[in-house]
Amino acid sequence: MISFSHVYKTYAGPTHALRDVNLEIQKGEFIFLTGPSGAGKTTLFKMISAFDRPSSGAVSVAGYDIGRIDSSQVPFFRRKIGVIFQDFRLLKGRSVFENVALPLEIRGERQPLVERRVEEMLENVGLAYKRTSPIEQLSGGEQQRVAIARALIHQPGVLIADEPTGNLDPQMTEEIMDLLERANAQGTTVFVATHDHELVKRRAKRILGIRAGQIKDQ
Amino acid sequence: MTSSIKDDLRSFRRSWIHHTGMQLATFTVLTATFVVVGFVLSLSLNLNRLLASWGDTVTLTAYLKEEVTTDRLDALRTEIEKLPIVSKIEHTPREAATERFKSQMASYAPGLLEDSDFANPFPASLRISLVGGVRTEEDVKTLENLAKQIGALSGIEDVSYGQSWVQNYSGFVAGLTTSGSVMMFIMLIGGLFVVGNSIRASIATRREEIEILELIGATAGMIRRPYVTEGAFMGFLASVTALAICFGLHLWQMSLLSSNVALARIVGEISFFGAFVTIAFTLTGTALGALGAWLTIRKLNHGWSASQKASA
Numbered sequence: 001m002i003s004f005s006h007v008y009k010t011y012a013g014p015t016h017a018l019r020d021v022n023l024e025i026q027k028g029e030f031i032f033l034t035g036p037s038g039a040g041k042t043t044l045f046k047m048i049s050a051f052d053r054p055s056s057g058a059v060s061v062a063g064y065d066i067g068r069i070d071s072s073q074v075p076f077f078r079r080k081i082g083v084i085f086q087d088f089r090l091l092k093g094r095s096v097f098e099n100v101a102l103p104l105e106i107r108g109e110r111q112p113l114v115e116r117r118v119e120e121m122l123e124n125v126g127l128a129y130k131r132t133s134p135i136e137q138l139s140g141g142e143q144q145r146v147a148i149a150r151a152l153i154h155q156p157g158v159l160i161a162d163e164p165t166g167n168l169d170p171q172m173t174e175e176i177m178d179l180l181e182r183a184n185a186q187g188t189t190v191f192v193a194t195h196d197h198e199l200v201k202r203r204a205k206r207i208l209g210i211r212a213g214q215i216k217d218q
Numbered sequence: 219m220t221s222s223i224k225d226d227l228r229s230f231r232r233s234w235i236h237h238t239g240m241q242l243a244t245f246t247v248l249t250a251t252f253v254v255v256g257f258v259l260s261l262s263l264n265l266n267r268l269l270a271s272w273g274d275t276v277t278l279t280a281y282l283k284e285e286v287t288t289d290r291l292d293a294l295r296t297e298i299e300k301l302p303i304v305s306k307i308e309h310t311p312r313e314a315a316t317e318r319f320k321s322q323m324a325s326y327a328p329g330l331l332e333d334s335d336f337a338n339p340f341p342a343s344l345r346i347s348l349v350g351g352v353r354t355e356e357d358v359k360t361l362e363n364l365a366k367q368i369g370a371l372s373g374i375e376d377v378s379y380g381q382s383w384v385q386n387y388s389g390f391v392a393g394l395t396t397s398g399s400v401m402m403f404i405m406l407i408g409g410l411f412v413v414g415n416s417i418r419a420s421i422a423t424r425r426e427e428i429e430i431l432e433l434i435g436a437t438a439g440m441i442r443r444p445y446v447t448e449g450a451f452m453g454f455l456a457s458v459t460a461l462a463i464c465f466g467l468h469l470w471q472m473s474l475l476s477s478n479v480a481l482a483r484i485v486g487e488i489s490f491f492g493a494f495v496t497i498a499f500t501l502t503g504t505a506l507g508a509l510g511a512w513l514t515i516r517k518l519n520h521g522w523s524a525s526q527k528a529s530a
Contacts, residue, residue, distance in 0.1 A: 078433065078434065106436050
């Protein structure tokens with residue numbers, strides 16, 4: 001599902017953000033990526049979501065060659081993945097329903113299907129009762145659940161989460177991780193970057209460590 | 219959400235709510251630009267209409283030689299009638315020319331009417347009216363050719379059509395049209411930049427929203443559309459408001475002209491934009507707003523496109 005082969009990423013400076021990264025993630029896996037700040041986690045995730053491309057080497061995600069993908073194809077590639085951020089990245093001034101419905105509307109799905117899928121997804125994340133609430137009125141944990149619902153609404157093959165629990169309390173962290181595990185149980189490949197070593201230990205999943213741009217299976 | 223005009227309107231409303239000052243400034247400057255364009259356009263159309271109506275009165279006078287007989291006069295009339303753009307020929311005998319002169323000079327020299335010793339200096343003439351009048355430089359050339367052809371006919375002493383006036387007039391019409399067009403073009407280009415700046419500010423404050431839309435798979439077209447629609451709405455509102463202001467100026471101008479006895483007779487020749495110009499003006503304003511926005515947003519390239527450039 002995700003494959004990195006001898007991937008290097010060098011920025012002007014030069015700064016070597018990734019160095020000879022080799023990685024194979026199979027369909028349906030749940031992986032934690034850990035490492036200190038500046039180790040290359042964000043660069044790796046930007047590459048997986050086609051916000052960046054390798055300086056050399058090959059990156060393949062959901063069947064797309066990220067190094068060679070045409071810019072006109074990038075939006076269609078992104079519709080096959082789901083992304084969650086620490087800062088939620090939700091559209092302010094819009095309701096919970098509108099935020100979750102966005103990926104389906106972008107795909108041009110019909111309104112009855114959009115409504116049915118969003119209702120189901122809001123039930124799954126426990127936010128059906130807040131469907132009309134503006135995003136600004138939600139707590140951090142609720143906003144992250146909306147972000148997860150938005151990332152999963154179009155049933156992506158890969159879900160990448162960059163520090164999804166970084167701003168949440170321990171109880172909410174567990175709830176969010178439960179949601180991600182449920183998505184994984186339904187066949188979605190889940191790739192989570194986190195600083196939280198305790199969380200990683202508790203969940204007992206495959207762990208990748210990144211340090212100075214190099215990845216090691218732990 | 220990104221797929222209907224209703225949502226684009228909502229986005230436009232949000233822009234007004236969040237950037238009221240900027241939107242108001244853009245609307246004001248764009249409306250002022252359109253008012254100037256509308257005023258110049260109105261002035262140009264009305265002056266052209268006025269000048270065209272004056273051009274319609276241009277006639278050509280062929281002065282006859284003294285020895286021209288009645289038969290030759292009839293022959294001349296037939297020959298001239300066959301020439302292009304001649305619509306009507308009116309013969310003025312010497313005596314009639316004298317009488318007309320005397321009556322015209324009566325107020326300056328009252329004794330002239332009774333002066334039996336007044337020697338008749340006037341030749342008989344043919345007054346030739348033209349089809350379509352004189353409106354363009356091309357019409358002036360046709361008139362010059364016609365004058366040459368008539369002047370070459372046997373029995374014609376001289377031909378006059380107010381040469382210098384006609385040439386100045388056609389030059390003035392051409393100059394007015396050109397300078398008006400250049401001025402409107404410059405103003406419209408300025409309008410493009412005004413809309414562009416407004417959209418640029420809107421993009422800057424909604425950068426996160428654009429990134430989110432990119433993240434979940436919106437195409438460049440989907441992301442650009444609300445901004446282009448926003449520019450079009452702005453252009454539409456500004457052009458409609460400018461038309462209303464121009465109409466107010468037109469009414470004020472008409473009342474001024476009507477109150478001036480010397481100018482009152484041209485009031486009938488002046489009118490506001492017709493339906494076609496009104497619709498064309500509004501559509502142009504709307505299109506200009508959309509174009510200004512599109513030119514600003516067409517290079518929108520966060521994420522992938524930007525990384526390609528950075529790495530290149």
